[in-house]
Amino acid sequence: MIIQRKKLKIGIIGIGNVGLQVLKDIQSNDKINKFLNVEKILVRDKDKYLNILESEFGVDSPVLEKLTDDFNNFINSDIDTVVELIGGSNPAKEYVKEALNYKKNVVTANKEIIASSIEDLTSSAILNNVKIRFEAAVGAGIPLIEVLIDMLKQNKISKITGIINGTSNYILSSMHNSNKSFDESLKEAQNLGFAESDPTNDIGGFDAMYKASILGSIAFGGKVPIESIAVKGIENLSQKDISYSKELGFVIKLLAVSENKSSKIYSKVAPYLVPENHPLAKVSDNYNAIEIKGDLVGNLWFQGQGAGKLSTTSAVIGDLLGIENSTSGNLALEDNELNFLSDxxxxxxxxxxxxxxxxxxxxxxxxxxxxxxxxxxxxxxxxxxxxxxxxxxxxxxxxxxxxxxxxxxxxxxxxxxxxxxxxxxxxxxx
Ligand SMILES: NC(=O)c1ccc[n+]([C@@H]2O[C@H](COP(=O)([O-])OP(=O)(O)OC[C@H]3O[C@@H](n4cnc5c(N)ncnc54)[C@H](OP(=O)(O)O)[C@@H]3O)[C@@H](O)[C@H]2O)c1
Structure with missing residues (x-):
């Protein structure tokens, strides 16, 4: 007997880099659109996005009719799942909260709102009997969230170490391999599209801080607030330090290190000198790598493209396809008050x-x-x-x-x- 799965009725908020790629993949890939149907698309400027969608899908495409610039019209439609891809904190958080209150599932790639409101949003999903998934918020397409929530829950996680910001890793790799200055390397990353015009979040360590907060909150069974994380960026790094470290046999990497030591949590994002023969030292360019240490499983190692529209789309669509049967969509943070070690x-x-x-x-x-x-x-x-x-x-x-x-x-x-x-x-x- 073949059991037909019901198609999810999806509403997408935000048609930027990732949103457009998600839409294109759902529209064009039969393996995916068997299960997913885009019913509504919320944008701020309808004319701008009519033009973009016309040139992407043609003037007669039914996709054009899905556009709206009215949140009420969007949320009161019969969509059952909202995909939030606008980023930033507001109105993204309000939209996600509203969607959950309207009993819609949510998939988001937004590290900022998950880091700041993980308890709030996951408990709201449970109370409203819907799911929320956010695999793309850390490491884009590298599977981490689902793995931590579902497949490693039987482990006591003692340490997570990672290169979780591709932009700073690109800059550091360029400084190390080509002896370029910080400014030259940043410019190169911006020209290649690996760094935004305002790179503060990436080079200041804040992007990695949000991601470390999310991973820590899931792994250590209680909220790891961003305020508990010591953060130092790479913006003051000079070529001198890169070359002196090299002479001493080290490579400088921006790491996020979170540890549970004798029931005290310690989390830090900072540039570290990593011995040149350690696997983390060999993770170059815009790649991410994350090592998770569990008491039963030992050390696990995940590596891949932690940013980019394709890798992010892989995680967003994966979240959508699995949402109905996912355990991770029902994350219930334990009610533990964690103790933190100060820097x-x-x-x-x-x-x-x-x-x-x-x-x-x-x-x-x-x-x-x-x-x-x-x-x-x-x-x-x-x-x-x-x-x-x-x-x-x-x-x-x-x-x-x-x-x-x-x-x-x-x-x-x-x-x-x-x-x-x-x-x-x-x-x-x-
Ligand atoms: N790009 C990546 O590699 C990557 C990786 C992992 C996670 N993410 C996450 O994915 C999300 C999307 O990233 P992105 O790279 O696609 O960003 P983006 O290219 O800047 O796109 C954001 C889109 O959201 C739209 N938008 C902003 N405010 C809106 C509002 N109030 N209502 C409707 N639309 C609104 C913008 O439209 P207008 O400004 O034109 O109105 C723009 O089209 C973010 O949370 C990001 O952190 C991205």
Whole structure:
């Protein structure tokens, strides 16, 4: 006996990069449109999108009749599933909340609203007896959310480490491989469409912070608010640090590291020096890679294109096709109040670069301050003295308490032979 599955009646909000690709794939792929039917498309400017859809599907296409610029008309139609693809926080969040209240399933690729309102939105879906899925919000088409919610739920997850922002990874790869400056590499990423004209969210680490919050909230069984995540971007990274790290056998990567250590959660997004033979060091360009450590399953490794309209469309359509029978669509965050470790309480090894006047007694003074603050030095390398009589000191520390390190650097910064703000980077712990 062949059981006919009922077709989902879909309403799409936002026909940008991803929205248009989702629409094109549903319209053109028989494997997909057997199960999905687009009934409504909500846009802000109907004339603009009439032109876009006419040139994409032809002037006689029935798709043109689905366009509306009126949310009431959209939500009161007989769609059963809303696909939110406008991004940003508002009105995206209001639309998603309304859709759930109107008892429509929701699929979204929006990391911002899921990171800020995961409890709110998932519990609203349960109360309204519908589903919400958001696989594309982290790692685009790389399967992570469904895997964490459904397939790894029997595991206690102790650590998630990832390169989860393709733009910053592209910039860092270009600085490392082609010796380009940060500005040149950013421009290159923008020209290739890997970085937006306003790159703040990517290079400042905020995009990775949203994604780390989502992964952590699912993996650790309670909300990991973005405010609990220590964030440092790559915007102040110079070619000097890239090349000194290279000489020392490291590659600098923007990592999101989330750990559950003795029932305290710690999450940080920052540039890390990763040993050059570690698999994360080899993840280049706009690729993402995520390592998940579970008590039963051990270390799992996921890698792929974590952005781009095709990869994102794969996740959005996957969410739609599986929504009726999905467990992940019914995510119920556990009612756990998680405990968090503050950044100051964490322990790690550091790379520190100090630009100093090359004169007698400098090293002794710096070493004394570190020692008084219980920061133990593993090595010091003095780079060549420049024409102005200044030299870089590259200091690698043993494991030290973050708070002690900050106190040392506060003191060191005030010394009159220090000529630039100290540069500090994490060293990745294997
Ligand atoms: N692109 C990727 O690689 C990628 C990867 C993973 C996740 N995502 C997520 O996918 C979502 C969409 O990304 P995208 O790259 O497609 O963005 P995009 O190209 O900027 O498209 C956004 C679309 O939303 C429309 N829009 C904005 N506000 C609207 C409103 N109030 N009502 C109706 N339409 C509205 C915009 O139309 P107008 O401005 O023309 O009105 C535009 O067409 C975002 O949440 C993004 O974070 C994207």
């Amino acid at each position: 100051d309480e964490t322990v790690g090894k550091k790379y520190i670069r100090l630009n100093v006047e090359d004169k007698f007694g400098v090293l002794e003074k710096i070493a004394g301050i570190f020692s008084r603050n219980k920061v133990s030095i593993a090595s010091v390398i003095q780079k060549e003295v420049d024409a102005k009589g200044l030299a870089d000191l590259v200091i690698m520390t043993h494991e030290s308490l973050e708070n002690n390190l900050k106190n040392s650097l506060d003191e060191i910064q005030k010394l009159n032979f220090i000529k630039e703000d100290p540069k500090t980077f994490e060293i990745y712990k294997l």
